[in-house]
Amino acid sequence: MPTATAAKKKTVRINGCVASAQAAKYADVDVIAAYPIRPYTATMMALAQMVANGELDAEYIVADSEHSQLSIAHGASSSGARVFTGSSGVGVQFAYELYSPISGSRMPVQMMIADRTLDPPGDFGSEHTDALSTRDMGWLMGWACDAQEAFDNHLIAYRIGEDKRVLLPQMVCQDGFFVSHITTDVELPDSGQVREFLPPYKHPYPLDPRHPVSHGPQIMPEQGPPLQLERARAMEDSMAVIEEVHKEFGEIFGRHYDPWLEEYKTDDAEVVFFLQGGHGVTARFAIQHMREKGLKVGMVRLRTIRPYPTDRVCEVLSKFKVVGVIETNMALGSPASGGALYADACAALYEAPERPLVISFMAGMGGEAIVLKEFYWMTEKMIQAQKRGKIEKRTHWVGFEE
């Protein structure tokens, strides 16, 4: 068990993008693959300055596309480097081809995502559809709700992904603008503590002429099932490592995160919001207000969506009468005909002895802020459903209904 060294931590006022860049610096990454797209690009701007100032010794490569960014990351990681890259919106999708090969070759590349809507509408706001559309590609994935959590998640994700029991790439996500461009206090740790928590990366099978290996060979169909099973098991088995690493992080740095879910005022709650990312901060505030009015409302914020904490979600959400899923993503034609989070939540709840009513709220689309009165409106819908004992309809588009 690592022990905390004399802590030389400091508190700085930075936004989510810079927090991510700081985390990459503390992780002493070897290769950075950059390409500009708003809003994540501020992370790469900060890293360029750090490399220029000699604060970080890394190869900073400006790629010619996101596809190249991830290809650079793949090659660099396969050669044994700790790699940092990132993107937003359509950029995440331009690189799509590489996600499965990177997880398939078990390369713990880390990618920072600051969400942005896809086209259309292509505005600069945050919708989680960019990263969520890649959620089943074998990458560990989770959302931060503020800059501090983003910083912490990067270090935690490297440690999990590089664990020899896991060896999987990670998408460390934060809402564009709501997190990436809002400045808050962030505690930066003592770098000695980070070295203890996150030792230098050593891949077991790098491309090395002394020990030649072939990565990613062509296989015959009959060789497919075991290879796919291996990757599926790596994802499943990562769950124990995820819990272990979060526990250790808390012990060293003093910030204790539940790896899967943040529960806010759920002890006596009857209706809860189920969401991920930066809107959780507004939700807490709205819940405080509604609590003053005597409404038994709470929030469950999903911190890790891949691997999905099915048992935990089932156990926690089945305590409530009504669950209101706030999507902030588009899953057109999906089971709720709204967002993607609903289907996962319902699947997790299926085996619960008593299931809550589940409603999908399409809110924050196009990166709109979800304002307090919308939280009140959604709470009202949940309470109505609770009284009636059934939902009015599966999906509400918030702001388009009375």
Add this chain to the structure above:
Amino acid sequence: MATYIQIDPTQKLEPFKSVKKLPLEEYFTSGHRTCQGCESALVMKMMAKAAGPRSIILGSTGCMYVANTTYYSTSWVVPWMHTQLGSSGSAALGTSAALKVLMRKGKIKNEPINVIAFCGDGGGADMGVGAISATLTHAEYNSLILMYDNESYANTDIQLSGSTPWGANTTFSSPGKMKRIMHRRWKKNMAGMMAAGHPECKYVATICMSYGLHGMNSIRKALAIGGPTFIHSLDPCPKGWDYDPYLSHEMGELAVNSGVWPLYEVENGVLRLTGRTEQIAAGKIRRVPVRDYLLKQGRFAHFTNDDIDYFQSKVDDMWEKWLIPGVIPFRKDVEADPPPAN
């Protein structure tokens, strides 16, 4: 003057003196399942031999991935990695950058290691051209991109690529009752484009492994010179070009001797025609008519005399009208518009 570009030391790779003096060790061996007469497999073997054991080879999707690197029977003795179809350039860049930083940080032994990424004409001239172009501008990273050009997507059943010659019969351009010539695009001039467009790239060459020693020595030069380099290899393909596999070697010779495939290298910005091409340019030997090359291949069997004449005229243009014959298609003179038809 200050040095702005830090190129790491490369291996000393002197040219091989003769075929008889080649090392016996092979780094691309059994285990592959390429077609009989596959010249690209020969290119892989020669490339690995020329590079030697201190090499990392990356292969983008294509024949030389699908047929060469079957799980449990890899033919690569040196470390090898699959990259995506359009990723040869960027994966080479990432690999080279990783070696550079890991050596600088003392995480791996500091020694020169060759990084080679190969791609077919589909992966190189079509999908991956942007990434290759980008890599050739990253002057600090040692790598060789080798494009093995069998002039079609041969692994997926012979579909035309941007590098397929005009008029060829492919499964995307089969002659039909109404249209004899379905493929009406002229072959992309990849080596010329890479040489002309990337002033920091120290070495670009065209090769054909019918001239094996020449090809291997080009590869050694590309690896030893430092920085990113590019080689375009023309590889006759019995399946895609439709000829008897025993003719592969002869087909390569005909491509060079007909002037269809000029051999040259651009070393530190200096252009030199090489091999038989140099002799053709010097007037020591005459170009063989393209008819002799085309009609040995089933993919041109539907050509009429007019088609052959057109093909010949385009090759003649390349030799007679290009500012740098066979290399850069800028014209020497402004050609007058043809007189209007009455």
